[in-house]
Amino acid sequence: MAQLKRRQFLKNTIVSGLGASLMAPELQAKESLDQQSVEPETRYAPQSGKSKRVIVAGAGIAGLLCV
Amino acid sequence: MLQARVLPACCAYELMKLGHEVTVLEASGRHGGHVFTIRDGLSDGLYADGGAELFTKPGYERYWEYTREFNLPVLPYPCRHDMLRHVNDKFFTDDQLRDPQILKSFGLNDKEVKHMSQPGHTWWDLKYLYMQPYLDKFKDEYQPFGIGYDHLDTTPIAEIYKKEGASPAALRHLGGEKSSALQELWGAAILKKRGIKAIPTDVYRLKGGNQGLPDAFAKRLGARIKLNCPIRSIRNEKDHVAVTYRQFGEDKEIKADFLANCIPLPVFRKIPVTPAFSPEKQYVIDNVQYDTYAHFIFQASSKFWIDDGFKTINMQFGHPDIYEIWQMAEEVDTHRVVLLATGPGGVSPERALAGFRAAYPGKKDTIEQALVKDWTRDPFAPNCERLRHYPMGELKKFWPLIMEPAGRIHFAGSYADNLNWGQEAATRSANRVAKEIDMA
Numbered sequence: 001m002a003q004l005k006r007r008q009f010l011k012n013t014i015v016s017g018l019g020a021s022l023m024a025p026e027l028q029a030k031e032s033l034d035q036q037s038v039e040p041e042t043r044y045a046p047q048s049g050k051s052k053r054v055i056v057a058g059a060g061i062a063g064l065l066c067v
Numbered sequence: 068m069l070q071a072r073v074l075p076a077c078c079a080y081e082l083m084k085l086g087h088e089v090t091v092l093e094a095s096g097r098h099g100g101h102v103f104t105i106r107d108g109l110s111d112g113l114y115a116d117g118g119a120e121l122f123t124k125p126g127y128e129r130y131w132e133y134t135r136e137f138n139l140p141v142l143p144y145p146c147r148h149d150m151l152r153h154v155n156d157k158f159f160t161d162d163q164l165r166d167p168q169i170l171k172s173f174g175l176n177d178k179e180v181k182h183m184s185q186p187g188h189t190w191w192d193l194k195y196l197y198m199q200p201y202l203d204k205f206k207d208e209y210q211p212f213g214i215g216y217d218h219l220d221t222t223p224i225a226e227i228y229k230k231e232g233a234s235p236a237a238l239r240h241l242g243g244e245k246s247s248a249l250q251e252l253w254g255a256a257i258l259k260k261r262g263i264k265a266i267p268t269d270v271y272r273l274k275g276g277n278q279g280l281p282d283a284f285a286k287r288l289g290a291r292i293k294l295n296c297p298i299r300s301i302r303n304e305k306d307h308v309a310v311t312y313r314q315f316g317e318d319k320e321i322k323a324d325f326l327a328n329c330i331p332l333p334v335f336r337k338i339p340v341t342p343a344f345s346p347e348k349q350y351v352i353d354n355v356q357y358d359t360y361a362h363f364i365f366q367a368s369s370k371f372w373i374d375d376g377f378k379t380i381n382m383q384f385g386h387p388d389i390y391e392i393w394q395m396a397e398e399v400d401t402h403r404v405v406l407l408a409t410g411p412g413g414v415s416p417e418r419a420l421a422g423f424r425a426a427y428p429g430k431k432d433t434i435e436q437a438l439v440k441d442w443t444r445d446p447f448a449p450n451c452e453r454l455r456h457y458p459m460g461e462l463k464k465f466w467p468l469i470m471e472p473a474g475r476i477h478f479a480g481s482y483a484d485n486l487n488w489g490q491e492a493a494t495r496s497a498n499r500v501a502k503e504i505d506m507a
Contacts, residue, residue, distance in 0.1 A: 051086045053323035054504055055310050059093035059292050060100025060448065061119070062480040062493035063329035064284035 083288065085505060090321060091288065092312050094297035094330075095447040098285045101481075101489065104276025105364060108438050111401035115364045116277045117440035119490050120407070121146065121270040125262040129494040130280070137283040140274040146393035146407075147268040149378040151428070152190060153385040158428050164190050174236030191266040194241050197231040198255045205256035209485055211249060211462065219249040221460040227252075250456040257486050274398065277490075301326065301340045303474040325504045326476045329497070331450045333357060340476070348473050351465055355457075355482055357450035359443045363389065363408040363419040366436035370394075370404055375429030380406060388414050388422030406434075412443025452489050453482040470496060477503055 056063045083089055091098075103118035121144050122130050134141050151158045155173065163169050165188065170180040182188065182196045204214045219227075224243035233241065243251065258265060273279040285292055299318060302309040308326040311318055328335055332355045344352065372380045383391040392408040399405075410419050416437035424432065442451055457465045470483045479500040484492035 051088055052325060052504060052507070053088045054090075054325045054327060055308065055321060055323040056089060056091040056327045056329060057298055057310070057335070058100065058329035058331075058480070059091050059095075059098035059281075059285070059294070060329055060480065060493065061102050061281050061284075061490055062483075062497040063091055063093070063100070063327070064098060064281050064288065064292075 083291075087505070088323075089288075089291050090323070091292040092296045092298055092310065093292060093294050094334075096295050098292055098294070099278050099281035100448050101442070101451065102277050102281050103440065104278035105438070105440060106276075108436065109364070109366055109405060110436075111403045112399050113366060113396050113401065113403060113405040114276050114399075115362075115395055115405050115407050116272065117362045117364065118442070119277050120144075121272050121277075122490060123263055123267045123270050126267070126488075127491050127494070129498055130490055133280055133283070133494070134273070137280070139279050139283060141271050142274045142398060144270045144272040144395070145379070145397075146381055146395065147266070147270060148381065150381040150383065151377065152383045153426075154190075156385065158382070161189060173240075174234060176232070176234040176237070178232065179234060179237050189264070189266060189268060192264065193237060194228070194243075194251075195255065195265060197228045197233055198252055200231070201227070201252045202256040202259050205253060205260070208257045208260050209467070211253040211466065216249050216252065219252065220247045220462045222248040223459065224248040224251040245459060246456055247459040247462060250459075250462055254455060254486065272395070298330075298338055301338060301476070303340055303342065303476050305474075308475045324475065325507065327497075327500050327504065328476055328478050329480045329493075331357065331448065331480060332482055333450050334447070344473050347464070347468060348471075351469050355465070355469065356454045357452065357482070358454055359412060359449060359451045360390075360409050361412050361414060361419075361439055361441040361443065363410055363414075363416055364436075364438040364440070365392075365406040365408065365420065365423070365434045366438075367404050367406060368433040368435050369402060371431060371433045372429055375431075377429060380404075382427070384422075384426035386422045386426040387411070389419050389426060392423065412441050414441075415439065453487045453492075455487050470499065472503060 097103075099118075101118040103116070104114055105117040106114045109115065124131065131141075133139070150161055152161070152164065154164070159169065165184045165186070167180050167184045170183050175183065179193065179196065183190070183193060201216070204216065205211065206214070224246045225238060225241070227248050228238055228241055228243060255265070293312075293314065296312045296314045299311045299313055301311075303326070307322050307324060309320055309322045310326060311320045313319075330338075332352050336352050343349065370380075379394070381391075381393045389408050389410045392406055394404055395407050396405050408419060408423065410422070414422075416439040419439065420434060420437040423434075443449060466485075470478055472478065477500040479493070479496040481487065481489040481492045481496075483496040484499075486492055
C-alpha cells in the first residue's frame with residue numbers, strides 16, 4: 001500500500017473539513033440525526049414560518065400525539 | 068412540500084419536530100389515559116391491557132406508522148378467534164353460527180341464512196345485508212349530509228331493516244328502534260371505505276402492552292409533560308390562550324398561542340372557560356355521551372379450558388356481571404395465563420369471578436387471582452369511548468361542530484372524529500389538530 005505523504009494527508013483533511021463545513025446545515029443535521037436513536041426535537045421549519053406555543057390539555061394518546 | 072413530506076407520515080407528532088413549543092398538562096400522575104397496561108399484582112411477567120385493547124388492519128393506518136417509527140413489536144391478537152357466543156341462552160361456535168340448519172332454527176329467513184352461512188361471515192355481519200345498498204352514496208367519510216339521506220336522521224335504522232325485508236328474528240337481533248338510520252349507515256360506510264369489517268376478527272396488540280405507544284411518545288416529549296397539573300380555568304382570548312393549572316399546591320398560569328383540548332368532554336365541561344363558547348358549541352360539549360365499563364383481570368395457573376374441551380377461552384356471556392372474556396400476553400413464557408374480561412362498573416373482582424364461574428360452560432377453572440380496573444371510578448378518565456351515535460335526529464347539532472375549533476381552542480381525542488373507535492379516533496383527530504395549528 002502506498003504511503004500517504006504528510007503534505008497530501010493535510011491537503012485531504014483540509015478539503016474534506018472544508019466540505020463538511022460548507023455542507024448545508026440541514027444536511028449536517030440529517031447526518032447527525034441518522035446517527036441518533038431518539039427522534040430529533042426539530043427537523044423542519046414550521047409551515048407558517050413561526051414557531052407557536054401550544055398547550056395540550058391531557059396526556060392521553062391524543063394529547064401525546066398532538067405535540 | 069409539507070403535505071408531501073408529512074402525509075402519510077404522522078402529522079401530529081411531527082409538530083414537535085417542526086419546532087413548536089409545547090407543554091402538556093396532565094391532571095393525573097401518569098400519561099397514557101385510557102391506554103393503560105397493568106403489571107402490578109400479576110406473576111411471571113404477565114401483563115394485561117386494562118384500557119385500550121387492540122387495533123385492526125386495515126384501519127389504524129397512522130397508529131401502524133407509529134409502531135414502525137418507534138420499532139414497537141406488534142403481535143396478532145387472537146381474542147376474537149374461535150369464540151363461543153351466547154345466543155338464546157346457549158353457546159355457539161362461529162362455525163355453528165354459519166350452519167344453515169342452526170341459523171334457520173333462530174327463525175332467520177332464507178336470504179339471511181344464505182348471507183350468514185358464507186365463509187368468513189360472522190354473526191355481526193347480518194346488518195350489512197340490509198345496509199349494503201345504501202353505503203356507496205357516502206363519498207366523503209367526513210360528510211354524511213347532502214347525499215339524499217338527511218331525512219334518515221329521524222328514521223330508526225330498524226325501519227330500513229324492515230323495508231329491506233328483515234325477518235322478525237333478525238329484527239330482534241339487530242335492534243335499532245332508537246338508532247338513527249343516517250348515523251348507522253354513515254358508520255357502516257366509514258368502515259366500508261376503510262376496508263374494515265363491522266367487528267374485525269383479525270386484530271393486533273403491542274407486545275408488552277399497548278402502553279408502549281404512549282410511553283414512546285412520552286419518552287420523546289420528556290419534561291414537556293407536566294403530571295399532576297390539573298387545569299383550573301382557561302381564557303380563550305383573541306390573540307392567545309391563558310391556562311391556570313395547579314402544581315405543588317399552587318395555581319400557576321401559562322399563556323400560549325393555542326390550546327389543544329385532549330381531555331374527554333365530560334371532564335373538560337367542568338373547567339371554566341371564558342369567554343363562553345357559542346351556545347351551539349356548548350351544547351356539544353355538554354351533551355356528548357360516552358360508555359364506560361370495567362376490565363377484570365384474572366390470573367390462572369393453567370389453560371383450564373383445554374381440559375374442558377374448548378379451543379380458546381374467548382367467550383361471550385349473557386351474565387350481568389361479566390360480558391366477555393379472552394386471553395392475552397400469550398407470548399409470556401410461563402404455565403400461567405392472564406385473562407381479560409369486561410363488565411359493568413361497580414362490580415368487585417370477586418363478584419366478576421363468581422359471575423364467570425356461573426357462566427363458564429366448562430367444569431372447573433384454575434383462576435388464582437382476580438383484579439379490576441374500574442374506569443367508571445377513575446377520577447381522571449372515567450369515560451371510555453364516545454357513544455357510537457348521537458341522539459336520533461341530532462346529528463346536525465353535533466357534526467361537524469364537535470371537531471371544529473372554538474377561537475384558539477382545538478379539539479382532539481377519541482370523541483373528536485367521525486368514528487368512535489378509541490385509539491383510531493384519537494390518532495386521526497390528533498393529526499388533524501396538529502395540522503390545524505401548524506397551518507394557522
